[in-house]
Amino acid sequence: MTKFHLRTPLSSADVQKLNAGDVVFLSGMIFSARDKAHVLMREKGAPISLEGAALYHCGPLIRGNTVLSAGPTTSGRMARYTEEVLARGVRAIIGKGGLPGAPFLNRAVYLAYPGGCGAAAALQLRVMGVHCQELGMAESLWEFEALEFGPMIVAVDSHGKDLYRDVRRSAEKQMTK
Amino acid sequence: MRTRVIEATVRALMQAETRLPSWVMQRIEEAASLETNPLARSHLQFMLENVRLAEEGSLPICQDTGLPIFHVQMGRDRVLDFSLQDAIAEGVRIATSTIPLRPNTVDPITRKNSGDNTGPGMPDIILDHVDGRSLKITAYPKGAGSENMSLVGMLNPADDPYDFILKTVSERAANACPPLFLGIGIGGSFDLAARLAKRALFNMPGNSPQELQLLKRLNNLGIGPMGLGGDTTVLGLKIETAFCHTASLPVAINFQCWANRSATEVII
Numbered sequence: 001m002t003k004f005h006l007r008t009p010l011s012s013a014d015v016q017k018l019n020a021g022d023v024v025f026l027s028g029m030i031f032s033a034r035d036k037a038h039v040l041m042r043e044k045g046a047p048i049s050l051e052g053a054a055l056y057h058c059g060p061l062i063r064g065n066t067v068l069s070a071g072p073t074t075s076g077r078m079a080r081y082t083e084e085v086l087a088r089g090v091r092a093i094i095g096k097g098g099l100p101g102a103p104f105l106n107r108a109v110y111l112a113y114p115g116g117c118g119a120a121a122a123l124q125l126r127v128m129g130v131h132c133q134e135l136g137m138a139e140s141l142w143e144f145e146a147l148e149f150g151p152m153i154v155a156v157d158s159h160g161k162d163l164y165r166d167v168r169r170s171a172e173k174q175m176t177k
Numbered sequence: 178m179r180t181r182v183i184e185a186t187v188r189a190l191m192q193a194e195t196r197l198p199s200w201v202m203q204r205i206e207e208a209a210s211l212e213t214n215p216l217a218r219s220h221l222q223f224m225l226e227n228v229r230l231a232e233e234g235s236l237p238i239c240q241d242t243g244l245p246i247f248h249v250q251m252g253r254d255r256v257l258d259f260s261l262q263d264a265i266a267e268g269v270r271i272a273t274s275t276i277p278l279r280p281n282t283v284d285p286i287t288r289k290n291s292g293d294n295t296g297p298g299m300p301d302i303i304l305d306h307v308d309g310r311s312l313k314i315t316a317y318p319k320g321a322g323s324e325n326m327s328l329v330g331m332l333n334p335a336d337d338p339y340d341f342i343l344k345t346v347s348e349r350a351a352n353a354c355p356p357l358f359l360g361i362g363i364g365g366s367f368d369l370a371a372r373l374a375k376r377a378l379f380n381m382p383g384n385s386p387q388e389l390q391l392l393k394r395l396n397n398l399g400i401g402p403m404g405l406g407g408d409t410t411v412l413g414l415k416i417e418t419a420f421c422h423t424a425s426l427p428v429a430i431n432f433q434c435w436a437n438r439s440a441t442e443v444i445i
Contacts, residue, residue, distance in 0.1 A: 115354035119231035
């Protein structure tokens with residue numbers, strides 16, 4: 001378990017050095033997108049550059065320009081878009097609950113931010129811009145400047161290891177005992 | 178009186194969104210001190226730290242400020258000359274703009290957001306009549322992450338309800354922000370089982386031998402905080418039962434994340 005302090009945009013070398021179980025603190029631009037923003041990106045393209053980007057599955061609570069609470073949302077709902085956002089250059093997806101690991105192989109990582117920790121996350125994020133505001137606060141695509149955003153756990157790495165899958169398998173084994 | 182109900186609703190929501198009940202904090206602290214997996218322990222400590230930051234800054238603990246769900250216990254000797262539903266809805270609207278809360282309620286088909294956390298059926302008020310004159314309003318803002326993982330199973334009477342619960346939790350826990358609290362309804366009908374499960378969350382935690390045994394079996398699964406492994410998967414659970422049809426065995430599991438929010442206001 002190694003601790004990393006990284007900055008976006010992420011390089012493929014950044015991604016390669018991360019192993020499942022490592023802890024990451026991320027600085028630089030990250031952007032939020034949930035269900036509806038993914039539909040819009042599919043239809044109209046992304047309003048920002050995705051090369052080396054970190055995509056945060058989050059529906060934040062924001063007043064004016066201040067982030068009040070901004071923990072992760074369940075990534076599983078966006079699983080159908082993983083392949084296309086990674087193909088467009090995203091190198092890290094941040095969320096909770098995990099995503100199927102196959103699309104991450106050799107190109108990206110899944111970082112787990114502790115769920116429910118919205119107040120702590122808000123203090124590490126600054127609003128830099130917003131797109132698709134017609135979707136409402138939670139579903140808009142927010143651009144944040146992250147300041148040592150973490151602790152995040154590398155839950156799916158680019159080498160084929162997936163902590164959620166391992167935990168699920170061992171739970172299944174425990175059940176049949 | 179209507180004004181007092183509105184104000185009590187706002188106060189209950191403010192309290193529930195920005196701090197956790199002391200018994201919930203105690204459960205998380207105990208789990209953090211007993212947890213043997215270092216990653217899991219650091220998650221639990223970060224959760225406690227997050228609650229402290231929320232309290233200090235009067236910030237919502239979680240950005241998912243939830244669906245507005247209320248348990249109201251109304252004294253039988255009290256007569257209201259106004260709509261309780263409307264008064265609590267007014268409190269929810271005020272709380273949404275003042276705390277503030279994230280606007281979460283949408284039309285289920287058009288997905289259009291009302292912007293103020295109300296709408297047909299919302300807030301959801303579960304009403305009980307009790308002795309006396311007091312009016313007790315408890316806010317249970319309910320996040321979607323855990324609610325989405327909840328399930329009603331219409332089991333065969335020959336099935337083991339505990340096997341069903343174990344299987345459901347092992348498949349779904351990671352998405353529900355564990356460590357969890359579980360409201361479990363066994364018996365009744367399709368909808369009664371679900372309501373029993375919701376009410377079980379109001380009467381948390383249970384300490385019967387069956388409940389403690391189930392708690393132990395669930396924690397042995399090793400799912401851990403956020404589904405990344407550890408000793409702490411379930412922090413508390415409660416089972417509520419009702420008689421059911423001889424040909425039925427409904428079992429409902431209402432998942433609640435670690436941030437088990439609630440706050441009560443009493444109007445005397």
